[in-house]
Amino acid sequence: MVADHLSLPAPDGSKCSSKLRRASSSSGITYRPLQVVADHLSLPAPDGTGLKKQKTSSMTNATAISTSKFGQDSPYQDIARLITLHGYPLSIVENEDMRRILKNISPMTNKVSLSDMEEHLLALFQKKKINVKDEIALTSQRISLSASIWTHDGPEPAVNYLCLTAHFITEDWKIHRLVIKFGMYWCSPTNLERIIHCKEACVPESESGSYNVIWDAIRDWNLDQKILSLTSVGEIKNDANTLKLKEMLIKKRCLPIRGKLYNIACVDDMLNSVVSDGRSYMLFLVGDIVKDFFGACASSSSMQQQLLEVISQMSLKCPQEDAKWWHKLYFRLEVVLQFNKLFPAAEVLSPEDMTATWSICKILRTFYRVIEVISSPSSPTANVYFSEVWKVRTVLQEEASNDHAEIANLVMEMQEAFDEYWQNSYVWLSIPVVFDPRFKMSFIKFRLQQAYSTDSLGYFSEIHDTVQELFDEYYNATDQLSGVRLLGSAALDADDDDDPLEDWDDHLNCRMSSELDDYLGEVLVPRKDDFDILKWWMEHTTKYPTLAAIARDVLAMPASAVQSEAAFSSSGPVIPKHQSTLSIETIEALVCSRDWMR
Structure with missing residues (x-):
């Protein structure tokens, strides 16, 4: 029976039913x-x-x-x-x-x-x-x-x-x-x-x-x-x-x-942990709704046919038998909502049940899609992670003000766990975005102001200082050898009042600030679906050699x-x-x- 395959797990977890060192490269110097x-x-x-x-x-x-x-x-x-x-x-x-x-x-x-x-x-x-x-x-x-x-x-x-x-x-x-x-x-x-x-x-x-x-x-x-x-x-x-x-x-x-x-x-480990914190609340809110719906389908041959029609039209894959409990629950909620949309005359949900089902499904849908992206076998570049994690923050923020008191309580519990992760991770999530020429620092600043208003300055300063520190370290490594030679010759004239290499130091400092400032100051690349960030950096390696070296490293960082x-x-x-x-x-x-x- 379809209902058996889609049966809800019990709250205790059991099943209700069985079913910079210089290196030469083809593109120039990398660091x-x-x-x-x-x-x-x-x-x-x-x-x-x-x-x-x-x-x-x-x-x-x-x-x-x-x-x-x-x-x-x-x-x-x-x-x-x-x-x-x-x-x-x-x-x-x-x-x-x-x-x-x-x-x-x-x-x-x-x-x-x-x-x-x-x-x-x-x-x-x-x-x-x-x-x-x-x-x-x-x-x-x-x-x-x-x-x-x-x-x-x-x-x-x-x-x-x-x-x-x-x-x-x-x-x-x-x-x-x-x-x-x-x-x-x-x-x-x-x-x-x-x-x-x-x-x-x-x-x-x-x-x-x-x-x-x-x-x-x-x-x-x-x-x-x-x-x-x-x-x-x-x-x-x-x-x-x-x-x-x-x-x-x-x-x-x-x-x-x-x-x-x-x-x-x-990230997927964190999201699984966050959603697990709200397990008892979720099952309390929608467990009976799902159970009653599939029970009704099992007792009516016409509803069974309608249910099969709904499932056949869904692009969402049916979860495996060993899927996590919330993944199974999410799939069933999507089925319930889709059924109600295609066959409204059936009146399978009361208005209150519809509110609870929609809100819980919305949260789980976001979690599911974020994990799909960050855990993709195609190995996404790290610049996409910030926006994906931000989707989780956004949906929790929206549902925290839900008129349904139990849902609001559920979301507040989940927010506590998510906020702990965010405080420990926002810097590393933000840095790859800075190296996305479509967004850079301005996008990070925009998002932080949205979330924290006047308190955003502290977050932004931490990210900005980290990027500057990263750039300085990579840049200094490229001139370490020549710098040592020059400093050695300068030591011979240590007794002289005038430093003959002072102009060289000024030149280096100017170059250091110039590459990073030039990149951040340039007009943002227009957003488009087929943008290839790796291709963009390959084509701009000569113009931004130090930044390209950093981008090559940070864009490979995995989130899963x-x-x-x-x-x-x-x-x-x-x-x-x-x-x-x-x-x-x-x-x-x-x-x-x-x-x-x-």
């Missing part, structure tokens, strides 16, 4: 803030001791696999690519039909075991990892990271998986997102069976954490002097050791502007650590059940290689 840490120095662990590293013996062995057994032209390498791309279980190689096919293709082919197949997968992973490492190493710009938590498909997970993704813009101004690490960072010491399955020496929770996985990746990929930001869910963002990592990087002067752009809260499908799922990203008992090295090889091969 990255000067790295102060020497290349040969590595950062210490937060406690001053070496961190426990996950075993990599299988990965090491994979690099030494003989060419005759694991060569590129081996049919097993084709099977490895097939398993990686399509998520097939490794046991496919033990299937008799598959073995017969392989034998027919290559008579010299011998039977392959699961362990052999794992080695093929690891060999494929290591080969592709070299290419990805080269790509990241060659970029002269900074890289933003995003960290998400994965679980395995099954009972309560005894381990946590962390997926680390690198986001950056290449010299041809194309945005890239590449998974660079997939690690396991905690395992319950009481679950012996799980420990055996994971094939890992598990460490106590107190001695392990997401920090280990992130730090391993930073060292492995030589990113300590290239990081700009880390976007993560609250569990990672607020972890004590993760915060120590930020402190370490700041102390070693590895992060621009003292790490102001580093620790970014995942997962893609929309996982953002709407109640379980988040999931490891398939048939992969969850593999070694962590093999799981990492599958996850990373699949991402790189797409």
